[in-house]
Amino acid sequence: MKFRRRAQQQQEEETVSLPGMYRVGEPIQDTKAPDGPIEDRWDTRRFQAKLVNPVNKRKLTVIVVGTGLAGGSAAATLGELGYKVKSFCYQDSPRRAHSIAAQGGINAAKNYRGDGDSIYRLFYDTVKGGDYRARESNVYRLAQVSVNIIDQAVAQGVPFAREYGGLLDTRSFGGTQVSRTFYARGQTGQQLLLGAYQALERQVAAGNVEVFTRHEMLELIVSGGRARGVVVRDMVTGEIETHLADAVVLASGGYGNVFYLSTNAKGCNTTAIWRAHKKGAYFGNPCYTQIHPTCIPQSGDHQSKLTLMSESLRNDGRVWVPKRKGDNRAPGDIPEDERDYYLERIYPAFGNLVPRDIASRAAKNVCDEGRGVGPGGLGVYLDFADAIRRMGREAVEKKYGNLFEMYERITGENPYEVPMRIYPAVHYTMGGLWVDYDLQSTIPGLFVIGEANFSDHGANRLGASALMQGLADGYFVLPTTIGDYLAGATSFGPVEEDDVAEARKAVQDKIDKLLSVNGNRTADSFHRELGRIMWDYCGMERTEESLRKALERIPELREEFWNNVKVPGDAEGLNQALERAGRVADFFELAELMCIDALHRTESCGGHFRAESQDADGEALRDDENFAYVAAWEWTPEGPVLHKEELNYEYVKMTQRSYK
Amino acid sequence: MAVTGAVLVLFLIAHMLGNLKIFLGADSFNHYAEWLRTVGSPALPNRTVLTITEIVLVVCVVLHMWAAVSLARRAAKARPVKYAAKRKSQANGYATHTMRYGGVIIVLFVIWHLLDMTFGTVNPEGGDATPYARMIAGFQPDRWWVALFYLVAMVMVGFHLRHGLWSAFQTLGLTRRPRVRSTLQTTAVAVSAVLVIGFVSAPVCILIGVVK
Amino acid sequence: MNLTLKIWRQNGSSDKGRMVTYRVDDVSPDMSFLEMLDVLNERLILEGDDPVAFDHDCREGICGMCGMVINGVAHGEQKLTTTCQLHMRHFKDGDTITIEPWRAAAFPVVKDLVVDRSAFDRIIQAGGFVSVPTGSAPEAHSVPVPKADADAAFDAATCIGCGACVAACPNGSASLFTAAKITHLSLLPQGQPERESRARAMVEQMDAEGFGGCTNTGECTAVCPKGIPFDTIARMNADYLKAASK
Known part of the structure; x- marks a missing residue:
């Protein structure tokens, strides 16, 4: 009740401060998480969940969109369970999903080091790392199944790094003080994804899964109030296809590409979840964006994407900038006492290992002070000179060799001799479609897993937790919870033809429109401009003023897009320009919602930093009194409606995060 | 390919050892040639072993060539459209890229070699002379071009073997471990080199008059 | 410029x-x-x-x-x-x-420059996996793996399936791709039960897809962006010969 009142008060305030931008609707609740001790909740839910008769599973079709860690593992597991699975990806093979690019590792509460780790500690660290904006029940379950993921991956033949005794090696990773991160050199995502991919292909061979590559989901089919299928475009033939099912799983990843420049793959897009959002799925916390501190800085306007350097580099590299503003000397010429190892100075306890949001903002601050290095002063040094002195070049090479090579390939500089230059870049979106404990969205039968959901990371994701969450959702959580929904499939009834026709028409209309504008600008040029607006006004630091400016500019630009975009060719056959234009169109709409969400959340938390809300030291200042909720946004033609899901912390006490 | 190649390599080693008998004088060499015909005698009729060897060799050569042709045909089928840009080899190893036309040169050489040394058709001494006489006559300085052809062919054989041997080790799956792999690499080079030197030494010595 | x-x-x-x-x-x-x-x-x-x-x-x-x-x-x-x-x-x-x-x-x-590489997926479908249904895995530390084996398996497992090996091979062979996966799994204890059937099925699928034969030119390794070692092909051949001789 107290919460209700608070919400109402706030609503009044907001209708004054944000007139016409959004309305506040009924609060929303996660009705699926069981009560009781947190350790037992997942067990309880698994026992409560209804089972599907093995004979009936064969008759049930599940669509899985996306083949990354979450989608690939889910499709494989559902196939093993006996469901008929249809799996879709826009790439030419399921093995190429962008999970493949994850470098650093995967967390698991195995406590193989005996360094005090436990399921509870992983749970605690994740809730704290997420700046108290994640659900306790979900996070605890994530920590619980983390150990099963490692077992599963090892059994699949994932070649994790090992010690001389033949046991698995672990390391400590961004923002944690225990060594719980399992890794496969700098290619952990690749190895885990190939494990899931191979499991998926095994099911293809067994006839349980059908994979549709080079197919892009463009619309969700909702019939009788349930998600019943998708409309996809065969990107090779251009054909618009309808696929019906008993449940739909979206595992289409994050939307970091709304910023144009990000560490996402070029094809990553929001279309699948945005279409679902417009069909009734609430969007949770769209403004929570993770800016990764260790990326290779932009080299020019031609830049098409940014490349991440694994955060593991911060284990041995030291971050610094010159003490003096505008110091243009070569790094080697700057004496030790004229360098500012600012992370070690400001955060003596965690030093270079502070969580991502903190490291990113600190880099931005020193660059804003005019102490940045490299082109445009947008960079800080990540220096391995000490590590090379201490461990020897060979040891450094062994640990980071492939990352150093990658850096040199891109920049043409040798990081063994010259310190690396790094700068923060958009990396991950904690927000996504709102789901309950069962990972089901507000549309019955629509499940959302991996980065595509608003997930378990709260306002900030810890390093090596994305792989963990994707695989937890795909291998262990969804295959159990979806059964509870599918057990009632006999009562679903047939899919209404009108609903299918409407979805197909929406897709066709949009394609026709894009092709008919025939203006003077490419979709990419709009995308770049949108990205610039988002980075400048809704990026690492947000203010009311900047967000308002963004909300003015985005609709103007969107308007121009629909009147002036040029998409060559036709819809028959492969047309990459058409694909891109369709994605950019959806990014425009999402961008606006992100800014509204960022504007309404006047506190700072995790990946969302509002300049108005900081403490005396410039650290993010949460407002737990007013904002300890998940913002779940409903799409309506009249504008977004905010539904708040209150967050309760029974186990982890809410405190101001401190890494000093 | 690997198996037939291996048989042919064994033959080459035996053939080379036999050739080297030229340095022990005419009697030794002729006696060896005679022994090739009579080995197994009297238990077996003359030429039994030799004929069997010849049949095995012919079968191996034919199979080896058939394998090469079918690989080449398969390769052509696997890439029906060729690259417009000249394909630049990225792997080092001249030997690797001369297998096919090197093989053709070797076949042509073998035909000449049989006509010259076995049947004597193109040998100045003719088919009725002793093997020693045919060999000495075959490589006289006035027939320098024969010796040159022989030399070129032997170098070709060397290249062919250098890649062929190593390739055979690889095809038979023997080169899995780095240590074994480098040993076998060296072996391939050494065997090829020894064979080339062994085969070339006799004609060169005849050409410059060391052996008369 | x-x-x-x-x-x-x-x-x-x-x-x-x-x-x-x-x-x-x-x-x-x-x-x-x-x-x-x-x-x-x-x-x-x-x-x-x-x-x-x-x-x-x-x-x-x-x-x-x-x-x-x-x-x-x-x-x-x-x-x-x-x-x-x-x-x-x-x-x-x-x-x-x-x-x-x-x-x-x-x-x-x-x-234009876009090609269909689904043949690679079908080679993996033929056997490029360990049959371990979700949830059936034993505790990860129950089987230690010698570091050297794990590292060599990793080296082979870094294949990105781009197809450069096929493009560079004068014979249009997919041996390096196929061998990389066979080697990755055959070096690990987890891959042993299906080792021979895997090699056999994958090699046969590779041939059925219409790739050329390997003549060990080494062009594949030379262009491979991940430097997949050439000895993987020897390992594939060994596993295949062993399987075929049974």
Whole structure:
């Protein structure tokens, strides 16, 4: 009740401060998480969940969109369970999903080091790392199944790094003080994804899964109030296809590409979840964006994407900038006492290992002070000179060799001799479609897993937790919870033809429109401009003023897009320009919602930093009194409606995060 | 390919050892040639072993060539459209890229070699002379071009073997471990080199008059 | 710098295709090869022409989606580098660059530089996995793996499935790709139960897809952006011979 009142008060305030931008609707609740001790909740839910008769599973079709860690593992597991699975990806093979690019590792509460780790500690660290904006029940379950993921991956033949005794090696990773991160050199995502991919292909061979590559989901089919299928475009033939099912799983990843420049793959897009959002799925916390501190800085306007350097580099590299503003000397010429190892100075306890949001903002601050290095002063040094002195070049090479090579390939500089230059870049979106404990969205039968959901990371994701969450959702959580929904499939009834026709028409209309504008600008040029607006006004630091400016500019630009975009060719056959234009169109709409969400959340938390809300030291200042909720946004033609899901912390006490 | 190649390599080693008998004088060499015909005698009729060897060799050569042709045909089928840009080899190893036309040169050489040394058709001494006489006559300085052809062919054989041997080790799956792999690499080079030197030494010595 | 590009254009699988020459000016040496093509494509779109279709996704050298034969070399002459990671600083002002798709019967051209590599997926389907249903795995530490084996398995497992090995092989063979997966799994204890059946099924699928035979030229390893070792092919051969002899 107290919460209700608070919400109402706030609503009044907001209708004054944000007139016409959004309305506040009924609060929303996660009705699926069981009560009781947190350790037992997942067990309880698994026992409560209804089972599907093995004979009936064969008759049930599940669509899985996306083949990354979450989608690939889910499709494989559902196939093993006996469901008929249809799996879709826009790439030419399921093995190429962008999970493949994850470098650093995967967390698991195995406590193989005996360094005090436990399921509870992983749970605690994740809730704290997420700046108290994640659900306790979900996070605890994530920590619980983390150990099963490692077992599963090892059994699949994932070649994790090992010690001389033949046991698995672990390391400590961004923002944690225990060594719980399992890794496969700098290619952990690749190895885990190939494990899931191979499991998926095994099911293809067994006839349980059908994979549709080079197919892009463009619309969700909702019939009788349930998600019943998708409309996809065969990107090779251009054909618009309808696929019906008993449940739909979206595992289409994050939307970091709304910023144009990000560490996402070029094809990553929001279309699948945005279409679902417009069909009734609430969007949770769209403004929570993770800016990764260790990326290779932009080299020019031609830049098409940014490349991440694994955060593991911060284990041995030291971050610094010159003490003096505008110091243009070569790094080697700057004496030790004229360098500012600012992370070690400001955060003596965690030093270079502070969580991502903190490291990113600190880099931005020193660059804003005019102490940045490299082109445009947008960079800080990540220096391995000490590590090379201490461990020897060979040891450094062994640990980071492939990352150093990658850096040199891109920049043409040798990081063994010259310190690396790094700068923060958009990396991950904690927000996504709102789901309950069962990972089901507000549309019955629509499940959302991996980065595509608003997930378990709260306002900030810890390093090596994305792989963990994707695989937890795909291998262990969804295959159990979806059964509870599918057990009632006999009562679903047939899919209404009108609903299918409407979805197909929406897709066709949009394609026709894009092709008919025939203006003077490419979709990419709009995308770049949108990205610039988002980075400048809704990026690492947000203010009311900047967000308002963004909300003015985005609709103007969107308007121009629909009147002036040029998409060559036709819809028959492969047309990459058409694909891109369709994605950019959806990014425009999402961008606006992100800014509204960022504007309404006047506190700072995790990946969302509002300049108005900081403490005396410039650290993010949460407002737990007013904002300890998940913002779940409903799409309506009249504008977004905010539904708040209150967050309760029974186990982890809410405190101001401190890494000093 | 690997198996037939291996048989042919064994033959080459035996053939080379036999050739080297030229340095022990005419009697030794002729006696060896005679022994090739009579080995197994009297238990077996003359030429039994030799004929069997010849049949095995012919079968191996034919199979080896058939394998090469079918690989080449398969390769052509696997890439029906060729690259417009000249394909630049990225792997080092001249030997690797001369297998096919090197093989053709070797076949042509073998035909000449049989006509010259076995049947004597193109040998100045003719088919009725002793093997020693045919060999000495075959490589006289006035027939320098024969010796040159022989030399070129032997170098070709060397290249062919250098890649062929190593390739055979690889095809038979023997080169899995780095240590074994480098040993076998060296072996391939050494065997090829020894064979080339062994085969070339006799004609060169005849050409410059060391052996008369 | 200013460049001349000769690019293979083919409008769909039934088109015959041809090389078309384009000029691209003001190329920055810091651009990646694909960014240089982006510049060309932006221009083509505005001129109302069909932009050059090419596959790409992560642009950080790991997804394996990109791949072109650049001046006759798969992924270009820079060693251990995918096309997306190749930077223009390796080219000179005035250069003419020939750009072609992977050429192989098993990789039919979809459009321009885009080819269909689904044959690789089918090779994996034939046996490139360990049959371990979700949830059935034993505790991870129950089977120690010697570090040397784990490292060698990792080296083979880094294959990104881009297909450069096929494109570079004079025989159009997919041996390196197939061998990489066979080696990865055959070096680990987890891969032992299915070791022989896997080798046999994968090699047979590879042949059925219409790839050429291996003659051990080593061109595959030389262009492989991940440097998959050549001995993987020996291991595949050993496993296959063992399986076939049974």
